[in-house]
Amino acid sequence: MNPFTSHITTVLQLPSRQVEATLDLLAEGCTIPFIARYRKERTGGLDEVQIAAISDLNNKLSELQKRKETILRTIGEQGKLTEALRQSIERSWDATEIEDLYLPYKPRRRTRAQVAREKGLEPLATLIMLQREQDPRAAAQRFVGHGVATAEEALQGAKDIIAEQVSEDSQARQKVRAVYRRGAVIESRVVKKKAAEEAAQKYSDYFDFSEELRRCTSHRLLAMRRGEAEGFLKVGITADDEECQSRLLRQFVRGRGPCQQLMEEAVTDGYSRLIRPSMENEFAALSKEKADDEAIRVFRENLRQLLLAAPLGQKRVMGVDPGIRTGCKVVVLDAQGALLYHTVVFAVGDKASEPLRRFSETARRFGVEAIAVGNGTASRETTDILRQIKDIPTYVVSEDGASIYSASEAAREEFPDEDVTVRGAVSIGRRLMDPLAELVKIDPKSIGVGQYQHDVDQGKLKHSLDQTVELCVNSVGVNVNTASRQLLTYVSGLGPSLAQNIIDYRTANGAFSSRAQLKKVPRLGPAAFTQCAGFLRIPGAKNPLDASAVHPESYKIVERMAADCGCTVAELMGDGNRRKQIDLNRYVSESVGLPTLRDIMQELEKPGRDPRGKVEAFEFDPSVRTVDDLREGMELPGIVTNITNFGAFVDIGVHNDGLVHISQLSDHFIRDANEAVHLHQHVRVRVVEVDHRRHRVSLSMRGVSQAGS
Secondary structure (H helix, E strand, O other), rough: OOOOOOHHHHHHHHHHHHHHHHHHHHOOOOOOEEEEEEHHHHHHHOOOOHHHHHHHHHHHHHHHHHHHEEEEEHHOOOOOOOHHHHHHHHHOOOOOOOOOHHHHHHOOOOOOOHHHHHHOHHHHHHHHHOOOOOOOHHHHHOOEEEOOHHHHHHHHHHHHHHHHHHHOOOHHHHHHHHHHHHHEEEEEEEEEHHHHHHHHHHHHOEEEEEEEEEHHOOOHHHHHHHHOOOOOOEEEEOOOOHHHHHHHHHOOOOOOHHHHHHHHHHHHHHHHHHHHHHHHHHHHHHHHHHHHHHHHHHHHHHHHHHHOOOOOOOOOOOEEEEEOOOOOOEEEEEOOOOEEEEEEEOOOOOOOOOOOHHHHHHHHHHHHOOOEEEEOOHHHHHHHHHHOOOOOOOEEEEEOOOHHOOOOHHHHHHOOOOOOHHHHHHHHHHHOOOHHHOOOOOOOOOOOOOOOOOOOOHHHHHHHHHHHHHHHHHOEEEOOEEEEEEHHOOOOOHHHHHHHHHHHHHHHOOOOOOOOHHHHHHOOHHHHHHHHHHHOOOOOOOHHHHOOOEEEHHHHHHHHHHHOOOOOHHHHHHHHHHHHOOOOHHOOOOOEEEEHHHHHHHHHOOOOOOOOOOOOOOOOOOOOOOHHOOOOEEEEEEEEEEEEEOOOEEEEEOOOEEEEEEOOOOOOOOOHHHHHOOOOOOOEEEEEEEEOOOOOEEEEEEOOOOOOO
């Protein structure tokens, strides 16, 4: 049994059998998408979110176990590891508690207490801590000499030792920690000499700010920490010093007398000089970690929505990257996204020359079926022209990250002979056709849907976003004959090396005609085939199941079903009446249960179905083009461009996205903005306030009808 099963079961509130089965599958090398989709019998039907939580907690506990082993070894080498201490460390799965237990034995730089011990003052400290000596000053006189000049110096050294012992006492630290946990306050003040700087104004809300730490939201804390890192703010965390000291004095001081007075002084010093700074650092780190987790959660959900945005599908598309000075970069892509043609059209500004005619001629010449326009500079003006082309719909597409892609190694591999402007326009066109397939080529942090993404733990962020991309790619499925190396990389069981091997095999041998052919790809062995096969699609294959999400390991089950119905597999997939006659219980076995059989039947009904919706065209209000056109009370159409834990940003066509605060997203109370809106949703908003100085637009959706948005 996995040593962490019991703890994971308690933390995640999941049955131990399901947790243990999931851990076993992960240990066998199975991926999260594969387990969620094809091993429901073993996990009891856990979804990918639950499986990911088990995996992440298991990894965290594994790291903590390594830390515990290091601590036990270090204490053991000092000859101070008692059986009671060993058991306390081994039983604990609280990282803070473990570090508290380790603190007295932790190698450290030379401290005041260490200096006092070297002078032989530890017995005096022990004498004072016993609090029985009636004349500690006389006792201290016995320690004068050997580097101790006076009794006062001896007493001070003893107090330094006591202060350190107090600061390292795990019970004492827990008492102070409880005060901080309940009532710590985070304060932010402007650095006076920088208050007038223009760059500081974006932090003006935090020039004189104070709030209970446990109530401080992720975005506020990260904003303050960024302001502090940039030198505009001073941020601190405080608690009730009087209560903290009172708790410590009750623990360490008994009665009244000369020793008790010295103890009070030592305890107070231990708190103010050692414990308080330690707690401030600890709670600063804990609050930052909590804020990071929340920001990453928001980013992850936005990325998921963006990657699963509705695709236009395989159509001939004209991609347009609008511009004024250098003109609009125009590309034409075939239905598979291959570049057919590119040119430049000056549509806006002094150089404009018959843009409608040039756009129209290009569209007619190549049989363009849809137009994708980037949402950057001159987007509104260019879109107005393109919408005059009859019978060809025009869609506005986010440009975020297109410039990153255009200068990337992936873009250079695809288009070695084209410049960055052409590559950027290609990315815009492909995003309309299939957002997922195109966006996987770009670092998620560059896609523009994050919240303080550069301020959070980068390792944790990368892990979370990579996991999100993997889940999205596998939930949709991948056409193995058209997928890019980047897209294949995220398929369950593949990775960069096998993805490249598939591309190389496809290039050398032509399109795959069956899933079985994947076994011929170099280094794609049985284990990798099992993990990836169900997520790779081969449209038009001889075996129709190769284009579905039915795993090859289940083909024989479907063939039995078809034989029992007296038809072929293809006929079974196309005939709903035949499928209704099937009794799934007849096909249950030790390895295949009803969950898998139900998934098979759903897939036979709609083989290879895309879980994403359908793309919709959108138009801004033609009377509003700049912030100066906005008036309070106006109702306008908009597109949700980003979702945070404090609200949603909406593009209303004025180059500055407006903010709908979470309190203004719905007519009823919501805790999460995702309860009210989703990324790229078409909404109607009301203008509440326009702040021209800070270029901020406040919007509301309360009381605004969303019909037809």
